[in-house]
Amino acid sequence: QVQLVESGGALVQAGASLRLSCAASGRTFSRYTMGWFRQAPGKEREFVASINWSGGSTSYADSVKGRFTISRDNAKNTVYLQMNSLRAEDTAVYYCAAASALWVSSKIASAFNYWGQGTQVTASS
Numbered sequence: 001q002v003q004l005v006e007s008g009g010a011l012v013q014a015g016a017s018l019r020l021s022c023a024a025s026g027r028t029f030s031r032y033t034m035g036w037f038r039q040a041p042g043k044e045r046e047f048v049a050s051i052n053w054s055g056g057s058t059s060y061a062d063s064v065k066g067r068f069t070i071s072r073d074n075a076k077n078t079v080y081l082q083m084n085s086l087r088a089e090d091t092a093v094y095y096c097a098a099a100s101a102l103w104v105s106s107k108i109a110s111a112f113n114y115w116g117q118g119t120q121v122t123a124s125s
Contacts (some may be wrong), residue, residue: 002026002114004096009119014088016038016123020081022096022116030054033078033104035112038092038121045095047107049092050079057103086123093118 008020020036035050049070050059058070069082079096097112104111 001034002029002098003120004019004098004114004116006096006116006119009094009121011122011124012086014086014123014125016086017082017084018086018121020083020094020096020119020121022079022081024077024079024098025072026077026106029077030074031100031102033099033101033112035081035097035099035104036070036081037095037097037112038090039095039118040089040092043092045109048094050099050104050107051079052103054102059105059107061107080110083121086121088125091122092120097101 003025005023036048037045038048039045047061049068055072067085072079095118096116098114099112
């Protein structure tokens with residue numbers, strides 16, 4: 001089992017950058033696919049990005065391609081989401097998630113077994 005704690009959310013101006021972090025507990029972090037999802041008020045939770053166990057494969061939602069970058073540091077049990085050129089429509093609670101497989105290509109939330117509590121990102125225009 002793994003526990004996830006997100007940090008780094010903030011209120012920023014549109015166009016700014018933020019880096020989210022997700023610290024994971026446990027000694028098997030490197031065996032998990034890690035992902036970021038987000039949920040805006042009144043909307044369903046949606047996929048943002050995912051990364052395989054080694055960091056060699058990544059996947060992004062079309063809405064964030066070219067602006068967001070997911071990465072991981074297995075020595076620190078941490079996954080990151082670098083967000084550049086933030087837009088008002090990026091405003092949401094961002095959740096870190098873990099799937100019990102070396103690579104999960106699915107972008108569906110139910111494919112991920114463990115979730116953090118979320119961190120608020122607000123980009124004001």
